[in-house]
Amino acid sequence: xxxxxxxxxxxxxxxxxxxxxxxxxxxxxxxxxxxxxxxxxxxxxxxxxxxxxxxxxxxxxxxxxxxxxxxxxxxxxxxxxxxxxxxxxxxxxxxxxxxxxxxxxxxxxxxxxxxxxxxxxxxxxxxxxxxxxxxxxxxxxxxxxxxxxxxxxxxxxxxxxxxxxxxxxxxxxxxxxxxxxxxxxxxxxxxxxxxxxxxxxxxxxxxxxxxxxxxxxxxxxxxx
Amino acid sequence: xxxxxxxxxxxxxxxxxxxxxxxxxxxxxxxxxxxxxxxxxxxxxxxxxxxxxxxxxxxxxxxxxxxxxxxxxxxxxxxxxxxxxxxxxxxxxxxxxxxxxxxxxxxxxxxxxxxxxxxxxxxxxxxxxxxxxxxxxxxxxxxxxxxxxxxxxxxxxxxxxxxxxxxxxxxx
Numbered sequence: 001x002x003x004x005x006x007x008x009x010x011x012x013x014x015x016x017x018x019x020x021x022x023x024x025x026x027x028x029x030x031x032x033x034x035x036x037x038x039x040x041x042x043x044x045x046x047x048x049x050x051x052x053x054x055x056x057x058x059x060x061x062x063x064x065x066x067x068x069x070x071x072x073x074x075x076x077x078x079x080x081x082x083x084x085x086x087x088x089x090x091x092x093x094x095x096x097x098x099x100x101x102x103x104x105x106x107x108x109x110x111x112x113x114x115x116x117x118x119x120x121x122x123x124x125x126x127x128x129x130x131x132x133x134x135x136x137x138x139x140x141x142x143x144x145x146x147x148x149x150x151x152x153x154x155x156x157x158x159x160x161x162x163x164x165x166x167x168x169x170x171x172x173x174x175x176x177x178x179x180x181x182x183x184x185x186x187x188x189x190x191x192x193x194x195x196x197x198x199x200x201x202x203x204x205x206x207x208x209x210x211x212x213x214x215x216x217x218x219x220x221x222x223x224x
Numbered sequence: 225x226x227x228x229x230x231x232x233x234x235x236x237x238x239x240x241x242x243x244x245x246x247x248x249x250x251x252x253x254x255x256x257x258x259x260x261x262x263x264x265x266x267x268x269x270x271x272x273x274x275x276x277x278x279x280x281x282x283x284x285x286x287x288x289x290x291x292x293x294x295x296x297x298x299x300x301x302x303x304x305x306x307x308x309x310x311x312x313x314x315x316x317x318x319x320x321x322x323x324x325x326x327x328x329x330x331x332x333x334x335x336x337x338x339x340x341x342x343x344x345x346x347x348x349x350x351x352x353x354x355x356x357x358x359x360x361x362x363x364x365x366x367x368x369x370x371x372x373x374x375x376x377x378x379x380x381x382x383x384x385x386x387x388x389x390x391x392x393x394x395x396x
Contacts, residue, residue, distance in 0.1 A: 020362055020366070021362055021365060021366045021369070021386065021388070022366060023328050023366060023367075023370040027373075028369075028370055028373035028374065050325050050326060053326065054325065054326045054327065054328065055328075057326070057333075058328045058333050061333040159354075159356070162354075162356055163354045163356070165354070165355065
């Protein structure tokens, strides 16, 4: 955990990314965690780090009440993204065995905040677990998805394709390739686990978006 | 309508269950008070409940904050409730996402009735978004996730899940 050096641009960037989908450093209310990080920052973050700036201005508005905010200030290395290595020496998510302990029940009665945190860590653990390489056969597939005509909304078509969420399927980058008469096809990359996702199933799911998709072809298929 | 007002009553800590009716084709909620004419309309009744609960600060503190709260309450009944279809939804989410970039709450730094009613109004929309859409409207997701954790607000509404590890960091 930790943000690195919060007096450096790199540290502020980590803070910014961390705060993109969070209102506070910890949980859903302002706490000593926010004060601890606030005090470590030299000046308001620049405007391009909009999430850090939003958070900074918000915490500044609590300046008068900062002593009465809940929680206890911890070392800066205890806050921040879980997958950044904690350089202060207390390991958190680095090993599998430690993960099991994370969602063992706490001794104190569990506040709603703690419960949410536990659920989030559980989700993180599950997603990390599912990303582990092990010996899973995977393939990289390049798909050509063709619309009906040049009036088809290709952004919506892409959205439909990407909305297909299946275990063992990860969408990659895509581009639009002109095929003549003003028509563009969507060429999109994906990585699949062979035993979970096949091209038949992909074709079935993609062509189900009949309003946008005329057909789907496999442009390239590579084992990885 | 009435169901939402019941949620609001509980969120405000009011115990007395008021009785609500509906009127008209649009099923506008009506509250019959003991003295005087009935109160008509979600925003009118909601503001009345806030005063009843003695939580006037939820309507805004400064003149500007009060105006901003009113702005979003109006937005809720005109744009969100009147929303039909994917295109309307997209515009609402885009507007809101831009607006929330530098704000924690709709009125800026303070939690108000605007956050509560916009949360209730947007709940069905947010519940249906894909993972990618939630990431696309990142500020809306952040705000929504925050409000649904605010004590007493969510109650029996479903918890909309926002995953922490963002998948599409290179998009938009």
